[in-house]
Amino acid sequence: MEITATTAEQLRLTADEFELIKQKLGRTPNFTELCCFSAMWSEHCSYKNSIKWLKTLPRDGKKMLVKAGEENAGLMDIGDGYGVVFKIESHNHPSAIEPFQGAATGVGGIHRDIFTMGARPIASLNSLRFGNLTEAKTQHLLAGVVHGIGHYGNCFGVPTVGGEIYFEGCYHTNPLVNAMSVGILKNGETISAIAEGEGNPVFFVGSATGKDGIGGASFASANITADSAEDLPAVQVGDPFQEKKLLEACLEVIKTGAIVGMQDMGAAGIICSTAEMSAKGNAGMKIDLDKVPMRQQNMKAWELLLSESQERMLMVVEKGREAEVLEVFEKWDLPCSEIGVVTTTGMLEFSMNGVLEATLPAAELVLGGGAPQYDREYTEPTYLKEINNFDPASIDLPINLQSVAEQLIEIPNIANKRWVYTQYDSMVGAGTTSTNAPSDAAIVVAKPTNKALALTTDCNSRYVFADPYKGAMIAVAEAARNIVCSGGQPLGVTNCLNFGNPYNPEVYYQFVNAIKGMGEACLKFDTPVTGGNVSFYNQSPEGPVYPTPTIGMVGLLEDASRKMTMDYKQAGDHIILVGESRDDINSSEYLHKIHGVEFSPAPHFDLDEEFALHRVIESLIHDQLISSAHDVSEGGLFVTLTESGFNRHLGYSIETNEQIRKDAFLFGEAQSRVVVTVSAKQHAEFMRKISVLNIPVEDLGVVTDGAISIDNEPWGTITGWKDKYDNAIGNLLAGQASEQALTAL
Numbered sequence: 001m002e003i004t005a006t007t008a009e010q011l012r013l014t015a016d017e018f019e020l021i022k023q024k025l026g027r028t029p030n031f032t033e034l035c036c037f038s039a040m041w042s043e044h045c046s047y048k049n050s051i052k053w054l055k056t057l058p059r060d061g062k063k064m065l066v067k068a069g070e071e072n073a074g075l076m077d078i079g080d081g082y083g084v085v086f087k088i089e090s091h092n093h094p095s096a097i098e099p100f101q102g103a104a105t106g107v108g109g110i111h112r113d114i115f116t117m118g119a120r121p122i123a124s125l126n127s128l129r130f131g132n133l134t135e136a137k138t139q140h141l142l143a144g145v146v147h148g149i150g151h152y153g154n155c156f157g158v159p160t161v162g163g164e165i166y167f168e169g170c171y172h173t174n175p176l177v178n179a180m181s182v183g184i185l186k187n188g189e190t191i192s193a194i195a196e197g198e199g200n201p202v203f204f205v206g207s208a209t210g211k212d213g214i215g216g217a218s219f220a221s222a223n224i225t226a227d228s229a230e231d232l233p234a235v236q237v238g239d240p241f242q243e244k245k246l247l248e249a250c251l252e253v254i255k256t257g258a259i260v261g262m263q264d265m266g267a268a269g270i271i272c273s274t275a276e277m278s279a280k281g282n283a284g285m286k287i288d289l290d291k292v293p294m295r296q297q298n299m300k301a302w303e304l305l306l307s308e309s310q311e312r313m314l315m316v317v318e319k320g321r322e323a324e325v326l327e328v329f330e331k332w333d334l335p336c337s338e339i340g341v342v343t344t345t346g347m348l349e350f351s352m353n354g355v356l357e358a359t360l361p362a363a364e365l366v367l368g369g370g371a372p373q374y375d376r377e378y379t380e381p382t383y384l385k386e387i388n389n390f391d392p393a394s395i396d397l398p399i400n401l402q403s404v405a406e407q408l409i410e411i412p413n414i415a416n417k418r419w420v421y422t423q424y425d426s427m428v429g430a431g432t433t434s435t436n437a438p439s440d441a442a443i444v445v446a447k448p449t450n451k452a453l454a455l456t457t458d459c460n461s462r463y464v465f466a467d468p469y470k471g472a473m474i475a476v477a478e479a480a481r482n483i484v485c486s487g488g489q490p491l492g493v494t495n496c497l498n499f500g501n502p503y504n505p506e507v508y509y510q511f512v513n514a515i516k517g518m519g520e521a522c523l524k525f526d527t528p529v530t531g532g533n534v535s536f537y538n539q540s541p542e543g544p545v546y547p548t549p550t551i552g553m554v555g556l557l558e559d560a561s562r563k564m565t566m567d568y569k570q571a572g573d574h575i576i577l578v579g580e581s582r583d584d585i586n587s588s589e590y591l592h593k594i595h596g597v598e599f600s601p602a603p604h605f606d607l608d609e610e611f612a613l614h615r616v617i618e619s620l621i622h623d624q625l626i627s628s629a630h631d632v633s634e635g636g637l638f639v640t641l642t643e644s645g646f647n648r649h650l651g652y653s654i655e656t657n658e659q660i661r662k663d664a665f666l667f668g669e670a671q672s673r674v675v676v677t678v679s680a681k682q683h684a685e686f687m688r689k690i691s692v693l694n695i696p697v698e699d700l701g702v703v704t705d706g707a708i709s710i711d712n713e714p715w716g717t718i719t720g721w722k723d724k725y726d727n728a729i730g731n732l733l734a735g736q737a738s739e740q741a742l743t744a745l
Helices: 005-010 015-025 031-040 092-097 099-115 136-156 228-234 240-255 269-280 301-306 322-331 383-388 401-408 461-466 468-485 505-525 589-594 607-622 636-646 662-667 683-693 718-733 739-743
Strands: 074-079 082-090 120-130 160-167 176-186 201-206 259-264 284-288 312-317 336-343 347-352 355-361 442-445 452-458 489-498 529-535 548-557 574-578 628-631 651-654 674-678 697-704 707-710 713-717
Touching: 005 015, 005 031, 015 031, 015 355, 031 269, 031 301, 031 355, 074 489, 074 529, 074 548, 082 099, 082 548, 092 099, 092 136, 092 176, 099 120, 099 136, 099 176, 099 240, 099 259, 120 136, 120 240, 120 442, 120 452, 120 548, 136 160, 136 176, 136 240, 160 442, 160 452, 176 452, 176 489, 176 548, 201 240, 201 322, 240 259, 240 312, 240 322, 259 269, 269 284, 269 301, 269 312, 269 347, 301 347, 301 355, 312 322, 322 336, 401 589, 401 636, 401 662, 401 713, 452 468, 461 468, 461 505, 461 548, 468 489, 468 505, 468 548, 468 607, 468 628, 489 505, 505 529, 505 548, 505 607, 574 607, 574 683, 589 662, 607 628, 607 674, 607 683, 628 636, 636 651, 636 662, 636 674, 636 718, 697 707, 707 718, 713 718
Parallel strands: 082 489, 082 529, 120 160, 284 347, 489 529, 651 707
Antiparallel strands: 074 082, 082 176, 120 176, 201 312, 201 336, 259 312, 284 336, 347 355, 442 452, 452 548, 489 548, 574 674, 574 697, 628 674, 651 697, 707 713
């Protein structure tokens, strides 16, 4: 077969990249070799269109135990001799084509990134985006994705403790499925993804290899089109029970001390793990592909190298200790085969049936080595002119604000997501403390210590669409705010950067400015970016999705018993807004869904103001002056106040600020605000403390036994609002939504 530039283009390589490959090899590659370059130089593996900007993010911190991006996941010190391992990744394209397996294998893959480092996963989170929930396609995708996440996580035995879900029309064809995993390990027991030691054997462990997932990395680096369903083999098939055995076997074999290095076979399969491990150790490998366990006959060399079959690991074992490794995997009834050996040549040599199928320089294949790095052009999107022309005075104040609130509480972006989360096991392992005492972040005990982790995923992509720079800062700020409101100290960030086609200058503008905003906010909150994932090409023929730089953040509570919850505790407590109310309805759910305004600026945000708010909330919690804390986000102050009453069926009586239009006061989403409650006994001390902290506060009113009153007007009871909030999504999916709820969609 003659290999030409046309062959390369069919494999999603450019003509220039084909010439670069020939230059690096000093010859024309054969088909198998070209397939390897195609996978490894795909956007998904090489970050060729993003790495230069990713390197500008703050990547160092005093509590980081491994450098950002150097291992499969981030690792930060939590004290007492333990570390937290965490990472978030996307599985968007597979989920668009086959939602159950796409989401399930996304969960499986992110957990492998955690336990391949020697950590036991203790918690899972997710961030999901779908189209309009009234659409049959959205309902199909939602059902499949949620079933896939629940099935894999529940069977694998790791609780899903938190996440977020948004519904916007731009995600109709291309949903976003971002999965996060968090684990704990003892410091000093980390396993690196490295190959070193000439003569050390290379082991393949885990499930046998099939043809599912072939070309998955390249598939993830292309637009979704009408023909994408034909790429179904690029969607992997998962087996959570097999992965549970693999987890236990890997953690057990690590304790033998026989493992030199280990990496999961995720994107691009065997070629990726062999190349990355070898490049990291300045080593090479000789691999006999005949020895790779196969579940399908007559697989070709390139198929074996690129298959993304799940539940597989590559291990480098200390020579002479092979029997110890084989014994562990035999105990767990898992395939374990010695498939090659580490060399010092820097070359990857793959043989099959006695024929040398490929000879490749490991370093030339990988990110940070020979993979290309590009600077893309970017220009300000034309739609930003329309955003900047928005005039809030053009929006008339509604006559009946209570009716608006009833619509707002049933919007799927705001309403209770229990239809989703009841399909997830949140209690397995008994580590989560949030089930009966909700906090803004999920709180998970960091066993065996007395500490706890505060975990969250956050990104309002409408804000990022309106202002990529400010919107990305808000995503980081909200994640940190959720952790602070829960009693934690933010530690670090993992990000999942979901954008459209990077060759579109307007999309790349969104990406670049989001990176800039994210970096500035992470520096401010001292939350280094430990790693993550870039997912480009999230678009359909109708256009790109909203820019969605999802932030996964981990925080630490030194004492798990000192967590702060979001719920009112007793009638008579004072309700106080910490932060400043503003005449701002920009990019709010109220403006977008109730008034149908697509283009408006991002809501008010000031980074210094936000940072000051966090210090105040931390101080109030430390001094035990507040009984609850809940940040103001989607739906504005009204939703924050109402959500705080649900857990104990308590209501509130408040008065609005006459200096601010009432819809902005109740439904606006200006940032840097937290609602706290203070007991009557501590109110005077609270006010004395606030007076020296130099931050605006508003004494809004009091907690009631259940009645809701705004400006002395009765707005029903908390029970009635809770019924609307709890049942909105279920009613919509069952075709029983009220006309009022449908009006806002």
